[in-house]
Amino acid sequence: MSFVHLHVHSEYSLLEAACRIKTLAKKTGELGMPAVALTDNGNMFAAIEFYSACKDNNVKPILGMDAYLAPGSRLEKKQDRDSVQQGPRRLVLLAQNLNGYQNLCKLSTIGYQEGFYWKPRIDYEVITKHNQDLICLTGGLRGEIAEAFLKEGPDVALEKIRNLKNIFNDRLYLEMNRTGLPAWKKLNEFILEASKILSVPVVATNDVHYVTPDDQIAQEVLICIGTNKTLQDESRFRLGTSEFYFKTA
Numbered sequence: 001m002s003f004v005h006l007h008v009h010s011e012y013s014l015l016e017a018a019c020r021i022k023t024l025a026k027k028t029g030e031l032g033m034p035a036v037a038l039t040d041n042g043n044m045f046a047a048i049e050f051y052s053a054c055k056d057n058n059v060k061p062i063l064g065m066d067a068y069l070a071p072g073s074r075l076e077k078k079q080d081r082d083s084v085q086q087g088p089r090r091l092v093l094l095a096q097n098l099n100g101y102q103n104l105c106k107l108s109t110i111g112y113q114e115g116f117y118w119k120p121r122i123d124y125e126v127i128t129k130h131n132q133d134l135i136c137l138t139g140g141l142r143g144e145i146a147e148a149f150l151k152e153g154p155d156v157a158l159e160k161i162r163n164l165k166n167i168f169n170d171r172l173y174l175e176m177n178r179t180g181l182p183a184w185k186k187l188n189e190f191i192l193e194a195s196k197i198l199s200v201p202v203v204a205t206n207d208v209h210y211v212t213p214d215d216q217i218a219q220e221v222l223i224c225i226g227t228n229k230t231l232q233d234e235s236r237f238r239l240g241t242s243e244f245y246f247k248t249a
Contacts, residue, residue: 003249006037006137007092007175007205009066012046015226017209018219019246021046025053025061027211027246035060039092042068042120044108047101063101064094065108067122069144074115074123087119089144091127091164092137092175092205100133128167136168137175138191140207141183145174149190150183157190161198173203180241209244216242 009017010024017040028036036059038050047063054061068088070076095101107130111120138145138161145164149157164172174191177184195202210219220231220238229236 002034003204004033004035004037004062005206005208005246006062006064006094006203007039007066007140008037008208008246009040010038010046010050012043013041013066013209015222016041016219018215018222019208019211021049022053023211024246025050025057025059028054028059029057031248033059033249035062037062037064037094039064039066039094041066041087041090042108042111044104062094063104064092065104066090066092066139067107068111068115068119070115070117070121070123072123074110074121074126077117087142088121089147090139090142091144092139094135094137096133096135096171100135103130103132103134106130124163124167131167131171134168135171135173136164137173137203137205138164139175140177140179140205141181141187143175145191146183146187149187154190154194158194158197161194161200165198165200172200174200176202176204177207178204179207179239179243206247207244208246209239211246213242213245215245219244 010019010021038046040046044065051061068090093104095104107122107126110126111122115121145157145160148160174195176188176191191202210216223237224231227237
């Protein structure tokens with residue numbers, strides 16, 4: 001079975017993920033996967049290192065970003081408490097070619113220079129302007145569609161999918177996960193139904209945050225450092241399962 005991981009966070013998702021770039025590229029090659037994407041949270045800091053590491057392991061690098069979305073305009077410095085603590089909603093963007101990579105660079109720069117408020121955020125205005133040669137995945141549980149469905153219901157989520165389809169056309173994919181979190185059961189059912197209703201294809205990802213199951217504790221330590229918590233603190237943020245690793249096909 002052929003499979004490519006399209007939603008992967010590295011050590012450059014600072015204090016949130018534990019995948020080292022060279023280890024990630026080597027693991028991809030060892031598993032016989034032809035390509036791998038890098039989609040760090042709100043940044044492209046690892047792009048050059050990732051590209052070189054993949055080339056060294058005969059793996060095709062796919063450059064991307066798990067982009068933070070402002071709740072309204074990127075210029076408005078206002079968010080609710082949940083957004084400040086967990087980060088805004090997100091969309092996964094992948095470059096198809098050099099032009100797509102350049103548009104990703106533009107969006108990343110705009111996020112830091114114009115939209116930064118706790119996180120580097122972009123909005124639909126700049127996505128509409130700079131989406132050429134970019135593929136859009138709808139993201140994990142903090143993704144634009146997943147969170148809309150879980151918090152606002154299927155009608156709102158369907159309308160957001162329509163909006164994204166108007167922007168990306170046939171470059172939009174509805175993202176499905178099986179990371180063991182209960183929310184994904186209902187969400188995956190909705191994604192499949194939405195795919196039929198709106199004729200938008202689905203794609204499977206694993207929202208990778210560490211390379212092997214044994215790395216889970218390292219990833220949790222990083223989150224504790226970033227949130228000023230201890231491993232013993234029951235209120236600390238955690239991904240929720242041990243399934244966020246770089247799985248085989």
